[in-house]
Amino acid sequence: MSTTDPAGQTSARGRRADAVRNEQALLAAAAAVFVTSGVDAPIREIAARAEVGIGTIYRHFPTRAELVVAVYRHQVEACAEAGPRLSAEADSPFLALRRWVDLLIDFVVTKHGLADALQPGNSAFEALHTYFLDRLVPVFTQLLDAAVQAGEIDPGTEPYELMRGIGNLCIGHGSDPRYDPRRLVDLLLNGLRPTGTS
Amino acid sequence: MSTTDPAGQTSARGRRADAVRNEQALLAAAAAVFVTSGVDAPIREIAARAEVGIGTIYRHFPTRAELVVAVYRHQVEACAEAGPRLSAEADSPFLALRRWVDLLIDFVVTKHGLADALQPGNSAFEALHTYFLDRLVPVFTQLLDAAVQAGEIDPGTEPYELMRGIGNLCIGHGSDPRYDPRRLVDLLLNGLRPTGTS
Amino acid sequence: MSTTDPAGQTSARGRRADAVRNEQALLAAAAAVFVTSGVDAPIREIAARAEVGIGTIYRHFPTRAELVVAVYRHQVEACAEAGPRLSAEADSPFLALRRWVDLLIDFVVTKHGLADALQPGNSAFEALHTYFLDRLVPVFTQLLDAAVQAGEIDPGTEPYELMRGIGNLCIGHGSDPRYDPRRLVDLLLNGLRPTGTS
C-alpha cells in the first residue's frame, strides 16, 4: 500500500496511485504465474493475470530479471534477515546453519524453475543471480564461519560454492517423489563435519 | 569411441556410405553446437554446422531426444561399462565408487546444458532422461551396495536420488571458476560415510 | 485526447482506429487472395498483400476458418436476408426460390475455392461450413416449403441435400467457358417440378 515507507525500494513516493496499484498487481500476478508456468512464463500470461497491459509490465520491469527479483525480494530479504536471528536462537552454530539452510531450501524449492534461473550464464537472469547471491552469501558465510569457529564443521569450504550447490540440489524437485533435495542437502552438510564427529 | 575407419567396414552397401558420413557429421555437429548453445539449440544451427539439409536431421533423428541420446550414447555406455571394471580394480568399494563418480562428473560437466536436459518434466528430453537413468542407475547401485556391504558407507540412501543429486551439482559449472562440482560431490560422498570413520 | 483524426468516425477510442483499419485491410486482402489462390492460400501471402505483419492476422483471426467466415459474412448475411424479401416480392414461390438460388450461385461462383472449402470433412473449414449452412439452410427451407405448398414443386427433397448440390454445381466454374453452373441448377430445379407441369 502507499503508506509511508522510508526503506521501501519500490516505494510509492510521489507516484500515481494507479501506478502503485499496477505494480502490486503485477507482482502478485507474476508470483502466481511463476508457480504455474515457471519464471520463463510468457509475459502475456502475467499481464493477462494482472489485468494490465503488456506495456505496463515493460514500464515497471524493463527486464524479466527485474520482475523476478522484485517478486522474490521479500522472501530473499526474510531469508537474509533470519540468519542472525537463528544464530542467536539456536543451540549451536551448526544447528543454526542447518535451520537456515532449511529456510533456503523452502524458498528455492517452491519456486518452479527458480533454481534454474539462478544459473549464471542465463543472461536474462544475471541480475537475479547477482542479487540473490549478493544478499545471501554474506549471511551464509556468517553462519558457516560460526560453525567452523565452534569446531562443528571443517574449514576450507567456500560459502559461495556451497550455497550454489545447495541451490542446485533443489532443481527439478516437485515432479518426482523419489527426489527430495532435503535429504541430499543433509548429506552435504554432513560431509562438512569433522571426521570422527557425530 | 569409434576409431578411424579407413577401409569403411561399417559402410555396408549402396547409399549407406553417404548416410553414414552424414550421420557422423550430424553427431559431431550436434555435439559441438550443444556445447555452444545447449541441447535446445535450433535444429537449423545443427544442420548448418553439419553442412546438411534440415530434412536430413529429421531423417536420422526424428525427435530431438533421439539426437541427444545418440550424441551422448557412446559416453554413457563407456561410463556404464566402467563400473564393473573399477569395482574390480580399485582398492576398496568406496574408492571404486568415488572414481566412477569422477567419470560421471567428467561426462556431465563437459556437456553444457546436459544436466539441465536431464531434468524430468522436460518433456522433449524424457527419452534422454530415461535412457540415462536406465543405463547408469543400476551400475551406480552396484557400486553403492558394495560400499555399504563393506561398511564403508551407511545404508539408507537411494541410488536414484543420489545420482540425480550428483547430476544436479554439475549444473552450471563452466562459466564460473568459483564453482567446482567435484568438491561438492566429494562433500556429498563424505556425508555418506559412517560416523566415526575417516 | 484524440490526436490527428480528421475523418475518424469509426475510430472509436484509443488504438482502435488502427485495428479497425487493419482488419479492413485484412479482409480485403484475404478476399482478393482467395480469388487468386483459393481459401488455402498461405497466410503469409494474405499478410503481405494487406501490408501487415503475420502476427496481426493471428491476432484478428486466430484460425483460418474465422478469417474465411469473416470475409464472407456480409455476403452470407445479405443472401440470408434476401430470402423473405424475395418471397414477398416474387410472383410465385417457385420464382422466389429461383431468384434466391441465383443470388446463392452469384455468391458461391465468384469465390474461387469457396465451394471446395464448404465440403464437410475439410477440418479447417468446418466452422465455415457450419456457419454457412446454419445461416442459409433455414432460409432455403422456407422458400422450398412455400413452393411445395403452392404445388409448384414436388415434396420429398431435403433442403440440406439440395443446397449442397447447388453448391457443388458451382465448383470449378470460371476457368471454363463451357461450364455454366446456372444452366445446371436450372435443370436441377426443373427436376423438382411436378410431372406434367411447365
Added chain:
Amino acid sequence: MSTTDPAGQTSARGRRADAVRNEQALLAAAAAVFVTSGVDAPIREIAARAEVGIGTIYRHFPTRAELVVAVYRHQVEACAEAGPRLSAEADSPFLALRRWVDLLIDFVVTKHGLADALQPGNSAFEALHTYFLDRLVPVFTQLLDAAVQAGEIDPGTEPYELMRGIGNLCIGHGSDPRYDPRRLVDLLLNGLRPTGTS
C-alpha cells in the same frame, strides 16, 4: 520379351520382369491409398505401401496425374465400353442413359477426392481431367443424343457441361449420410425431360 500382349497399354513387352511387377504393385498400392487418403496422398505413403522406393514411382509415373490416370484407366475404360452395350440392352435410350450415369456415379463416388481432382485448373491433374473427359464425353454424347432422338429428353444440353455437373454432384459424398449424389443426379436428369412427360 515376355508375354504377347497386343492390346496392353502398360504392356510388358521387352521390359524387365521386376519393372512390370513394380508397376503393378504401384498401381495396387496407389488405388488403396487413394481410397484412404485421397488422390493427394503423400507419395511416400504410396511408395511405402508398394514396398518400392520413391524413385521408382517417379520413373514409372513422372507426374501424379499419370499415376492417377493409370490407376483409374481400367475403370474408365470399362465405363466407356459399357455405353454402347447399355444402349443396345436397355428398353429405352433414356433408361440406357440413366443406367450408364449410375455406373459413372459408382465410379466417381467411390474415389475419395477424385471428383475434386477432376476440376480443371487443378494443374497437377490437368492430364487426368483431359483423359477422363476425352474418353467419356463421347460415350455420354451418344447416349444423350439417342435419348433426344427418341424424344425422351429435350435437346439443348451440352454433354460436356452435364457430365461435369454430374461429376460435381459426386463431390463430398461419403462423410455425410444426408447427402446422396444419386438423388440429385436423378433430379438433374429429370430436369432434362420434356415438359408434360412422366
Added chain:
DNA sequence: AATGAATGAGAGTTCATTCAT
C-alpha cells in the same frame, strides 16, 4: 532399373518487444 538419402522451399505458429494512441 531401383533405391532411398538429401535437399530445401514453404507453411504454421509463438512471443518478446516496440510504439502509436
Added chain:
DNA sequence: CATGAATGAACTCTCATTCAT
C-alpha cells in the same frame, strides 16, 4: 502513464523432387 495492436524473427516440421550409388 497505460494500453494492447503491430511487428517480425525464430522455430518446428512436412513433403515433392532430385540424384548419387
